[in-house]
Amino acid sequence: MALSSAVAWCAFLLRLLISVSSPVLEAREIRINEHFPFRADYSGPFRHHQNAEGMNDGDIAGNGYGEHSTTAVAANQTLLSASCTGSKSGGPTDNPVASMYGNATYPWVNRMVNWSCVFNVKDFHDDLESAQKAAVASGGGVVYLPAGKYTLKENFVLASGVVLRGEPTGTEKARNNKEAGNLAPKTVLECPDREHMGIFNSDPKAMNMGVINLDLSGCAVMLWPALNSPSKFNLKSYFYYATDVLGMGSNKLVFGNRIRDVSYKYPDPASPTGNIWPYRWSAAIAAYSENNTLVANNLLAKSDKFAKTTIKLDVGKPTEKTVTTDYPYDNRYGIDAGQVLLGGVIGAYSKSGKCPSSPGSLTPKCAPWYFSRGVIVRDNYIYMNGRVGISWSGGGDGKTIGSGPQIVSNHVEVAKGTTCWTVDGVHLSKGSDTNENRGFNQEGYANNVSANTANVNRQLVSDGHYTTVDGEGLLHQAASGNDGYRNIWHGNDFSSGSSGPIFYYKLYNVEDSVISNNIAGKDSPIGIVVDEAHHNVKNVKCSDNKPKCTGV
Structure with missing residues (x-):
């Protein structure tokens, strides 16, 4: 994808050019609506049942690890024949997820591709698209990029049945307790500075795809939902004006990557002019699926780039001000698993009127795409300077607490001592503004949020005296969609930050949930902030937290 001050991001006509330091490579064109067509009549394999409480979580129980499998999905998982050998040079043939977590933990990853069918990009003159076409023609497989530096000039559209893989990283980990780990992939993929390009797919039926063991410099992972949006396609209007979900596919894997410097340099992608300041809805990883999403062992590192920007804020007002400051590369969402877009x-x-307009009214009956099964986000390290570390939504089996999304053993590091000059790139910040600065943002039902850590800090606003609002460690709020049912919040430690409350905020209903053994940030509460007109807290067990629970 190429973005400039004159041309907004258009993802319907994409050209690919991938290169290494020495060869001159051939440019190849990909059209999304040619290879991966949107279908207006697509309804997706969403099915529902009502449990005893009348809440719809989905229809298939998980396997204890949050995996969701349906007959429809399994029928489409046709692996390569045993005779497939890939290209001449080959590459690693192990399933790295099984190597780290065991074969039985995520069996859908074992069967999503034939891991022994490897297409080495070196056998295709470093032409990534040619290697992918060969893999697709063989029924799918692994496209392997050996150690080295590669450059994307446009979005690379990842095909169903393909895992894009770099040099194996072995036992390297993304996090070491509350610090960044030693994960350092030797396969480097570079994207143009602040253009929010990367690895892309928005096919409603996309399935069995992954991004593994890459060092992504300025490159985002965008495994997006297919949305019905009437506006011109760009990073903002695609989701901002969307009216429906056409589909989200299944079986998406993002594993063992190091990602940094993901940003889009204009506050409004629909009007790419004016101040150079981050678009606030950018995300380093966005992964959406109707069944099975695994985002694990990724290191979203602190930016190693430095650029100055001069911005004019509150233009024409008495408060007008010109500010020269460092460009905040890390002011972006970290991991978005089925929520923000x-x-x-x-x-x-x-x-x-498809869903009621009252807060917390989304249910799987009216919005099944918000309650996908098999959402797993674990063992990641996220550095950020504004926005949210991990955002997600999903659903459980309709009866068991904690049977939905598994958000486990992640660390979010929010920069300390920084100034938020502006949230939207237009107005000077003030004390009532929010840049979120939030560790974990929950939606959906039956979440298991356990053993996570965070160092959460708010930012100073422009006057240097007040801080931005919010700064939660873990939040489930009414404004985002649904009430709280069958959730587990256990053993999360946000004690090292200057902020970091853990609470439900003004939900109409919080039921059948556990809040236990958590530690909030400095002087921050744990519990439930109720909506006084609609207060229903039922069967919520809150124990052994620091501080003690309120509102329960």
């Missing part, structure tokens, strides 16, 4: 559709459903 659905905000426009949530608004459209509420406005049209």
Whole structure:
């Protein structure tokens, strides 16, 4: 994808050019609506049942690890024949997820591709698209990039049945307790500075795809939902004006990558001019799936780039000010697993009456795409300077607490002692503004949020005296969509930050949930902030937290 001050990001016509330091490579063109067509009639394999409480979580129980499998999905998982050998030079043939977590933990990853069918990009003159076409023609497999430096000039559209893999990283870990780990992939993929390019797919039926063991410099992972959006396609309007979800595919894997410097340099992608300041809805990893999403052992590292920017804020007002400061590369979302890009559709459903307009009203009956099964986010390290570390939504088996999304053993590091000059790139910040600065943002039902850590800090606003609002460690709020049912919050430690409350905020209903053994940030509460007009807290066990629970 190429972005400039004159041309907004258009993802319907994409050209690929991938290169290494020495060869001159051939440019190849990919059209999304040619290879991966949107279908207006697609309804997706969403099915539901009602449990005893009348809440719809989905229809298939998990396997104890949050995996979701349906007959429809399994029928489409056709592996390569045993005779497939890939290309001449080959490459690693192990399943790295099984190597780290065991064969039985995520069996869908074992069968998503034939891991022994490897297409080495060196056998295709470093032409990534040619290697992928060969893999697709063989029924799928692994496209392998040996150690080295490669450059993307446009988005690379990842195909179903393909895992894009770099040099193996062995036992290297993304996190070491509350510090960044030693994960350092030797395969480096570079994207143009602050253009929010990377590895992309928005096919409604995309399935069995992965991104593994890459060092992504300025490159985002965008395994997006297919949305019905009437506006011109760009990074903002695609989700902002979306009216429906056409599909999200299944079996998406993002594992063992180091990612940094993901940003888009204009506050409004629909009007790429004016101040150079991050677009606030950018995300380093966005992974959406109807069944099975695994985002694990990724290191979202602190930016190693430095650039100055001069911005004019509150233009034409008495408070007008010109500021020269460091460009905040890390002011972006970290991991988005099924939540942020659905905000426009949530608004459209509420406005049209497809879902009730009252807070917390989303259910799997009216919005099944918000309650996908098999969402797993674990063992990641996220550095950030504004926005949210991990955002997600999903659903459980309809009866068991903690049977939905598994958000486990992640660390979020929020920069300390920084100034938020502006949230939107236009207005000077003030004390009532929010840049979120949030560790974990929960939606969906039956979440298991356990053993995570965070160092959460708010930012100073422009006057240097006040800080931005929010700064939660873990939050489930009414404004984002659904009430709280069958959740587990256990053993999370946010004690090292200057902020970091852990609470449900003004939900109408919080039921059948556990809040235990958590530690909030300095002088921060744990519990439930109720909506006084609609207060229903039922069967919530809150124990052994520091501080003690309030509102329960």
